[in-house]
Amino acid sequence: MDASPLKVVVIGAGFGGLEVAHRLARANVEILVIDQRNHHLFQPLLYQVATAALATSEIAWPIRHLLRRDRHTRTLLGTVTAIDKLAKTVTLADGATFPFDVLIVATGARHAYFGHDEWEPHAPGLKTLEDATTIRRRLLTAFERAERESDPARQAALLTFVIVGAGPTGVELAGTIAELAHNTLPSDFRNFDSRRARVLLVEAGPRVLANFRPELSEYSRRALEKLGVEVVTGRAVSRVDAEGVTLGEEHIPAATVIWAAGVQASPAALWLDVPADRAGRVKVEPDLTVPGAPDIFVIGDTAMVMSNGAPVPGVAPAAKQQGRHVAQTILARLKGDRAPRPFHYRHQGSLATIGRRAAVVDFGRIRLTGGIAWWTWGLAHIFFLIGVRNRLAVALNWLWIHSSGSRSARLITQRETPASTQEPVDKRA
Amino acid sequence: MDASPLKVVVIGAGFGGLEVAHRLARANVEILVIDQRNHHLFQPLLYQVATAALATSEIAWPIRHLLRRDRHTRTLLGTVTAIDKLAKTVTLADGATFPFDVLIVATGARHAYFGHDEWEPHAPGLKTLEDATTIRRRLLTAFERAERESDPARQAALLTFVIVGAGPTGVELAGTIAELAHNTLPSDFRNFDSRRARVLLVEAGPRVLANFRPELSEYSRRALEKLGVEVVTGRAVSRVDAEGVTLGEEHIPAATVIWAAGVQASPAALWLDVPADRAGRVKVEPDLTVPGAPDIFVIGDTAMVMSNGAPVPGVAPAAKQQGRHVAQTILARLKGDRAPRPFHYRHQGSLATIGRRAAVVDFGRIRLTGGIAWWTWGLAHIFFLIGVRNRLAVALNWLWIHSSGSRSARLITQRETPASTQEPVDKRA
Secondary structure (H helix, E strand, C coil), rough: CCCCCCCEEEEEHHHHHHHHHHHCCCCCCCEEEEEECCCEHHHHHHHHCCCCCHHHCCCEHHHHHCCCCCEEEEEEEEEEEEEEECEEEEEEEECCEEEECCCEEECEEEECCCCCCHHCCCCCCCCCCCHHHHHHHHHHHHCCCCCCCCCCCCCHHCCEEEEEECCCCHHHHHHHHHHHHHHCHHHCCCCCHHHEEEEEEEEEECCCCCCCCCCHHHHHHHHHHHCCCCEEEEECCEEECCEEEEECCEECCCCCEEEECCCEEEEEEHHHCCEEEECCCCCCCCCCCECCEEEEECCHHHHHCCECEEECCCCCCHHHHHHHHHHHHHHHHHHCCCCCCCCCCCCCCEEECCCCCEEEECCCCCCCEEHHHEEEHHHHHHCCCHHHHHHHHHHHHHHHHHHHHHCCCCCCCCCCCCCCHCCCCCCCC | CCCEEEEEECCCCHHHHHHHHHCCCCEEEEEEEEECCCCCHHHHHHHHHHHHCCCCHHHEEEEHHCCCCCEEEEEEEEEEEEEECCCEEEEEEEEEEEECCEEECCCCCCECCCCCHHHHHHHHCCCHHHHHHHHHHHHHHHHHHHHCCHHHHHHHHCCCEEEEEECHHHHHHHHHHHHHHHHHHHHHCCCCCCHEEEEEEECCCCCCCCCCCCCHHHHHHHHHHHEEEEEEEECHHHHEEEEEEEEECEEECCEEEECCCCEEECCCCHHHCCCCCCCEEEEEECCCCCCCEEEEEEEHEEECCEECCCECCCHHHHHHHHHHHHHHHHHHHCCCCCCCCCCCCCCEEEEEEECCCCEEEEECCCEEHHHHHHHHHHHHHHHHHCCCCHHHHHHHHHHHHHHCCCCCCCCCCEEEECCCCCCCCCCCC
């Protein structure tokens, strides 16, 4: 009998991948976690880095530090370029090859431009720390340039911020940018009143926060408008360029456009040579395995799977539940039980904030709005943040922002990268 | 009689420039502060950002936020390219021109390679936030690459860190990198023992911390060696390349080399067409004015001035004292008193830390070493940090690092910039 440990390779150290690694840490397995970045990122708070409320190190942690106590787990910084299903190996960009007995693909998603990749340089999305610092830099630089601009039309364009897509990320960005302009910055500038800044939230669908109940959407729209956000629903963006956005026939001059409208899964389906849905997600079996490859699992934003008659949403709790499910499946197999175990998603609720006074919480039967929803949202996020120190730092920062209206992380670092050296759209491990 | 306010232009919002602006805020003047960056940087703690102990936002603050209450002060993000002494104007890179009645040049210094600028790509210096994140990325990436390296010689080179120059910055970098390798990282890696990492501190002069008393230098050398740093004095670097450093005949393979050996003032002397010393500093009159241009002051690291028979050192307290002196001179002139007022430097002491247990403090008659010196150093720096929130956050971070040995800011962000797009050496406003 062969007692050598099972080789488990996990690609991607997001919520799903880390969950698998943690739950297998004490089993008779050897785990290798591969990621393109050295850090796990708490994506739900990324918009706060983009809007200068939090520092990057407050929502990200070195992967190998998170896994340091799991002695049978190794972490590698590397970019996967191929998976060989038959030979059961993973190949990295530098040619190194790693064998696996079981593979978990948890490589996440990037923002997508619906076939208009030429819009990306003008409308960055928000998925990585670099995305967040890019948006922060553009946001703050627009105000700096407005201070020096004497032409009223150009100054107005510099003070126009368009957020495309009114899901939770778009709503959260619009709310915090409006607060930044209306509450934090007014005393900083001399040549314009930052309260004149226009913040537009553009949504092609009929309402904001389409995944929430209609009455919560309606509440959110009103809360956004109270913050000074112009909410435009039912109109799709037909063009984005250096001058601004076009909605149907109307051109809106804007120096800053942020994309929060769509995502595209990482190229896992190409690596695995299996069918994908329109968003590039691998259509997995009910037990999250790849069709015809029972030792390869795909989870999180990279997977398309149905549960209770609906597709499982691309949110952190779903990825974590899938990670736990896969770990349990592997543990059962180690005991000789190879019966298929279908995954069932348990929806725990939807949360979104609107600035720093209001939020909406949709727990199904329980729905909350306003201040109480904001605190529920805040506590839920602090609770889920990994690492005591970061909980303290984030809590301290929020208390500070709440009591003073100040934003401490308002730094322009990095410089704009020349277009020729820009990274390709898909960068996930 | 002309009562229109005096136009004061300050180039550079470091310690000196900000001090001038603050102290003139209530006078009948119009102040314009120009800087290439949007933030004031607390340079004495920059090495902590480079070694992943602090986040960038904990030691930097938006300039216009620091000056927001001074209603007659404007802040501009811009790069100065020329000064016209006769027309009394300052020109920015975009061609914009600003007139002044009084000009204060406080543009700081960059690291210098003693005529070997080709060393810079291999041995980054530490003057800006970008420098710090560059060094942090290289440091952490070296460990990541060592984890994947199977060749023992190449792995040893990846685990060799050479710091050139044993002034306070070099000593502080060497101490914290040794601690990072020996205390923080050992449990993170599987393929090597990070305690095997070599940290070399190379100094051409006869001792470390040459500006301190010899017994404090000796104490510092022993404290560094206790942390595992190899201190090499009396040997100059003859070459730096992608493979490592050469000391005389000896080649030391090293993936990470950090430059802390010399500084070069910003090109203010060229703008002003006046004599400079070897380090590029403008030789100012005893009252800090430019020879032949009594309405132009040069202060801080950009100025070369004697006081009490010795050159004033390029440290933050000296820049602040000069800023205060210039403000007082301008206030006196506003009252009609144009008598020259020579600047006298008051040395308040020298401080340097060696890791997180020891430090040396040289107050002249009072000299401290060890833990008490560390706490003196820590309190002095927290006291000088601007902004309550940052004091709290820095204190919290330090407490955390002390109690846990963890480093929270261990993130690799940004990517290496291709050589063709690298910034020129001198970037200060």
